[in-house]
Amino acid sequence: MVPQKRKLIIFLCSDNSKAKISVMELCRRMGFIPVDMGLLSSSLEIENLPLYLFPSWRVPVLGTLALFIFFYLYNFIQDILQPYVTAGKNFFYKMPIETVNVTLPSVALVLLSLVYLPGLCAAFLQLWLGTKYKRFPDWLDQWLTMRKQLGLCSFLCSVLHAIYSLCLPMRKSARYELLNLAFKQVNDGVEISWDDEKVWRMELYLSVGIMALGLLSLLAITSLPSVANTVNWREFSFVQSTLGYCALAMATIHTLLFGWNRAFIPAQYRFFLPPTFLLVLILPFLVLLGRLALLVPCVAQRLRQIRRGWEKSHHIRFTLLQDGSQNSLENVSHV
Numbered sequence: 001m002v003p004q005k006r007k008l009i010i011f012l013c014s015d016n017s018k019a020k021i022s023v024m025e026l027c028r029r030m031g032f033i034p035v036d037m038g039l040l041s042s043s044l045e046i047e048n049l050p051l052y053l054f055p056s057w058r059v060p061v062l063g064t065l066a067l068f069i070f071f072y073l074y075n076f077i078q079d080i081l082q083p084y085v086t087a088g089k090n091f092f093y094k095m096p097i098e099t100v101n102v103t104l105p106s107v108a109l110v111l112l113s114l115v116y117l118p119g120l121c122a123a124f125l126q127l128w129l130g131t132k133y134k135r136f137p138d139w140l141d142q143w144l145t146m147r148k149q150l151g152l153c154s155f156l157c158s159v160l161h162a163i164y165s166l167c168l169p170m171r172k173s174a175r176y177e178l179l180n181l182a183f184k185q186v187n188d189g190v191e192i193s194w195d196d197e198k199v200w201r202m203e204l205y206l207s208v209g210i211m212a213l214g215l216l217s218l219l220a221i222t223s224l225p226s227v228a229n230t231v232n233w234r235e236f237s238f239v240q241s242t243l244g245y246c247a248l249a250m251a252t253i254h255t256l257l258f259g260w261n262r263a264f265i266p267a268q269y270r271f272f273l274p275p276t277f278l279l280v281l282i283l284p285f286l287v288l289l290g291r292l293a294l295l296v297p298c299v300a301q302r303l304r305q306i307r308r309g310w311e312k313s314h315h316i317r318f319t320l321l322q323d324g325s326q327n328s329l330e331n332v333s334h335v
């Protein structure tokens with residue numbers, strides 16, 4: 001739940017429970033995390049553990065691939081298939097770079113939201129249950145343990161997106177487009193082409209995007225065990241949680257500025273599908289709104305109490321007890 005610094009895990013199994021408890025205690029004292037794997041018969045399973053290929057990465061990587069395929073098909077339909085079917089325009093050359101460069105940042109932003117969503121679910125669940133001592137449901141527990149892998153997948157997609165973006169003007173297609181535009185402009189008799197709004201929009205969204213990537217790089221560096229071991233829990237939590245939320249907010253602003261007013265242009269809804277950036281913004285918006293809700297003073301105060309060990313059920317019992325004793329005191333005075 002709370003970001004974990006790396007500690008070595010020791011798997012233990014034995015038919016003698018007393019011996020197992022003693023060895024587990026010894027492991028704990030030596031700074032390892034002992035995990036009880038049950039009876040000696042499970043030793044074969046433990047011996048096979050090193051043979052598994054990245055077991056903790058399976059779900060995050062498959063999730064990233066699934067998101068990539070979904071967004072790639074979505075962008076293909078919108079940007080390539082629709083102009084081909086409706087106007088016979090051949091934009092298939094966009095498939096290797098432009099379509100990939102819309103898909104990668106979309107996956108990155110959705111994954112980044114999925115990193116912070118389980119923490120919010122956990123917080124709201126704690127508020128609802130009024131305790132931190134109840135176990136989270138299994139799906140939430142597993143989701144919480146996957147955040148590091150989801151975050152690193154998001155970071156990879158962001159880095160690739162930045163490199164692809166830098167390569168956009170290098171392409172032959174971009175140069176031909178520019179030449180054609182210049183030729184058209186000369187034909188139309190336009191001398192200077194300068195749109196203040198477009199210029200400002202691009203300067204701003206690029207700058208915010210670069211900042212978001214910078215913050216994500218910090219998160220990625222701190223997740224290296226050698227770096228994580230040199231910072232204390234508060235510092236690690238500040239980078240991972242506070243700066244992580246800043247990165248999410250910046251990536252959201254980057255996408256908002258990129259999209260600008262296009263959400264209100266009907267031509268952007270090709271085949272009646274909303275533009276990709278609009279679809280991609282839903283989840284980060286929900287996460288940021290959820291986080292803002294947790295910052296409301298009364299909610300933040302209650303969450304802080306719960307994290308310090310306060311429990312709703314104890315409080316109710318205590319109040320009932322107080323009410324009860326007050327009533328009996330009143331009865332006594334009446335008598």
Ligand SMILES: Cc1cc2nc3c(=O)[nH]c(=O)nc-3n(C[C@H](O)[C@H](O)[C@H](O)COP(=O)(O)OP(=O)(O)OC[C@H]3O[C@@H](n4cnc5c(N)ncnc54)[C@H](O)[C@@H]3O)c2cc1C
Pocket residue numbers: 001002003004115116117118119120122123124126132147148150151152154155216217219220222223224237240241242244306307308
């Ligand atoms: C590039 C990158 C790298 C990352 N590397 C890592 C990594 O190495 N390790 C890692 O763990 N994550 C990593 N992440 C994921 C993510 O940054 C962290 O998990 C981050 O701490 C999540 O912050 P949070 O505020 O959502 O959750 P948390 O701070 O974990 O809080 C989640 C919930 O737990 C509960 N909680 C928090 N504190 C307490 C408390 N003291 N007592 C009781 N309950 C409490 C609250 O309900 C809270 O809402 C990485 C992400 C990215 C993008």
Ligand code: HEM
Pocket residue numbers: 101102105106108109112158161162165166206209210211212213216251254255258275276277278280
């Ligand atoms: C150095 C950092 C970055 C640069 C240079 C950059 C650049 C760009 C560019 C040029 C575009 C427009 C692409 C196009 O014309 O189709 C864009 C769009 C976008 N970027 Fe970034 N970006 C950066 C970082 C990020 C990060 C960190 C994220 C998210 C985690 C992100 C998410 C997005 C999204 C969602 C879009 C909209 C895609 C679409 O719907 O077309 N970017 N970015």
